[in-house]
Each structure stands twice: as C-alpha cells, then as structure tokens.
Amino acid sequence: MSDHITVLADLAEVLEQRKHENADASYVASLYAAGINKILEKIGEEATEVIIAGKEAAVDTAKQDALVKEIADLWFHTMVLLASQGMSSDAVLSELARRFGTGGHDEKASRDA
C-alpha cells in the first residue's frame, strides 16, 4: 500500500486543476461542463458495470481484474461528483474513519447510528 497511499489526495488535486480547463481539454473538464446530471448518469452507468462485472467475477476469477477496473471507474466518478460540489474524497475517508477508525466499533451499530 505504501506507494499509492497518496493516490486519492493526488487525484483530488488533479480534479481541482481540471476546473480551470476547457471542456474539450480533458474528460473531467467535459464532465464539469456537462453538469450534475451528466456526472450522476456516469455514476449510474459505472455502478451498473460493477454489478455486471461482480456477477462475472463471482463465477470466474479471471474476471477479477475487470471488476477492480469497474470499481476504480465508480470511485473515480464519485470523486468527480465531490469535486464538482467543492468537496473531495477526504470527506468520505473522514466519514469512514468516524465509523470504523477507532477499531473497537462494530460497523453495524456505527451505520445505524
């Protein structure tokens, strides 16, 4: 984990920089320009692809790499959504840490709280 521990922070920085680019300069800039509906549609699409890839990986371990790529796509687009709203994955990690970080907590109780 050591060499990619900062990837989410690095990526958040890239997503900020893309706000200053034209829509035709990068994929992310085109999503910002297209607006919230387009970003949310991408999240629906990527979630669908995770579900399909999950069904396939469950019966064929050769499809595990494809599943990882789809989950990466899904996380990536949620990060674009966060950036578009002035936030970052930092808030998501804080939320997960609040729920799970103190070690002794049971995640179910935590989620119900």
Place this chain on the structure above:
Amino acid sequence: MSDHITVLADLAEVLEQRKHENADASYVASLYAAGINKILEKIGEEATEVIIAGKEAAVDTAKQDALVKEIADLWFHTMVLLASQGMSSDAVLSELARRFGTGGHDEKASRDA
C-alpha cells in the same frame, strides 16, 4: 488527511475479520452469508441513493453532508464486494495510481488506454 490516511487499510482488515463471524454477529458477516447477489443489490441501492443525494446537494449545500454519507456507504459496499472475492481496496488504489499517479498523465488518455 493525516489522521485517516490508513482508514481504507484498517477497514479492509475489519472486513477480513468479519469472514470468521456468524451471519448474525455483524452486518458485514450477514452480507457475506447472503451471497454475491445481496452484495450487488446493496451496491445498486447505494448508487441510487448517491444519485438522489447528488441531485439534492446540487441545489442545497446543506445536503452536502448527506451526499458524503451516501458515497461512504457506496465505497463501503464495494469494499465488502472486493473482500467477498478475496481482494481489497488496495487493488482499486493501485488501479487509480496506475492511471493518475505519475502526475503528467492525462486522465482521459489513461482511461481510453
């Protein structure tokens, strides 16, 4: 970011431990016991809630916290999916690092590759 940088690794460890528990002992153990379809259904549900929360946050910044919580739920359940298939978010971070980590890469070219 300093105090929750290890939350994904910590959470991956928790998800591994839950494999040795009975289905009624924790929420995650109940998902493992229910099987792949139940886990994928949760991902579909959480993605839907992200989309709804995203529409609301886009017109009301007071709803941003709720959006973060929904994205945390979605990431959490993708981590349960990964754990159920013998993987972890480590693979997702590696994939994101491969695409974005070297800094100079344009994410669109990276995704198209």
Place this chain on the structure above:
Amino acid sequence: MSDHITVLADLAEVLEQRKHENADASYVASLYAAGINKILEKIGEEATEVIIAGKEAAVDTAKQDALVKEIADLWFHTMVLLASQGMSSDAVLSELARRFGTGGHDEKASRDA
C-alpha cells in the same frame, strides 16, 4: 394477450384508489406517504434486480421466470412513480406508440428525434 390487455389500465385505477388510503393500509399507500425519494429508490433497487436476474437468465433458461417477475416489479414501481406525479402508464404507451406505432418508422431514428 387477450385476457390481460387491460391490466395496465386496471392497475392504473388501483394505483389511483390507493391515494385515498392510509400508509399502513397497503404497500402502495406506504410508498406515496414515504415520498418521491423512496419511490425512486425502489426503482433503483428493482432495476438492479433486473440486471442481476438478466445475467442469470442469459446462462440458465430456468431463471427466465425470475427475470419476468423482476421486470414486472420494475414496471410496477414506474407506474407508482407516474401515479404519484398525477400521470399513468397511458402516457408511456402513447410515447411508445408515437415512436413505433405507425409501423414504418425505424426505432433508432425515432429515438434520436
């Protein structure tokens, strides 16, 4: 098709009647009371179940009945959504008829229009 040709109209009538019932009197009344987000969440859930059932039916024809049931659930909840907004499946059939009903139309051109 003869004996269920009116099922959509009959069901639309039932969905209207449910508007005059208490939330605990029927499932549909409880959805109306819960509001738009709950109805949309159900659509996301049922769509996910269609996708999972579709993957299974594609490799095992014994799962075809289950797929039909999931699609019925999805149509049903879109009809609840329509009713909640003062509309019915009648509008959907009109839209499909507009696109396809005149026979000579190509559906792709129709959708692009």
Place this chain on the structure above:
Amino acid sequence: MSDHITVLADLAEVLEQRKHENADASYVASLYAAGINKILEKIGEEATEVIIAGKEAAVDTAKQDALVKEIADLWFHTMVLLASQGMSSDAVLSELARRFGTGGHDEKASRDA
C-alpha cells in the same frame, strides 16, 4: 387508451423482426449483436435517467414529459432484454395480471406471495 392498446404487442413484433437484421441496420439489431451485457448496461443507464428525471418532475411539472420519455426508454430496453431471451412483454403483463387482475387482491399481499 383505445388507439395505443396494441402498442406493446406491435413493438414486440418489431423487436422480433430486428433479429433478422444486421447490427448496423437498426439500433435494436446493434443491441442484440452487442450482447446481454450491453443490453443490461442500457437498462442501468435508463433507470438512472428515470431517477434523475423523477427528481426534477417532482419539483417542476414542466419536466413531466421528460419523465414519461425516460420511462418509455426504460420499458423499451426491458422489452429488448425480453426479446433477446426469447420472451416478450406479454409475460410481464401476465405476471402483473396474475398479481392485480382479479381486482380483489391487495397488491402487497400479492407481492409478498
């Protein structure tokens, strides 16, 4: 409802005819050729668009027509899925009639059965 009562049956017939066409001859033929995953991805996409349009229609009745169009798209693609598996909307209508057609049935009991 009188003039489009047969639209689902008419459309089912069109979807059958498309099986004898080349992938580049029509949109539906291209979906058949692309395979089950592509068809399921379209269902995920269209469901997402229904959810987004549902949020908008709930606060702006001027968006009701757009919601109807998205639901028509969703129904259409479930009909393509059914046709790809050798079935039609006839099976969905039968299932809905079985649940609701006899009038006296409560839909919740019916769904739980």
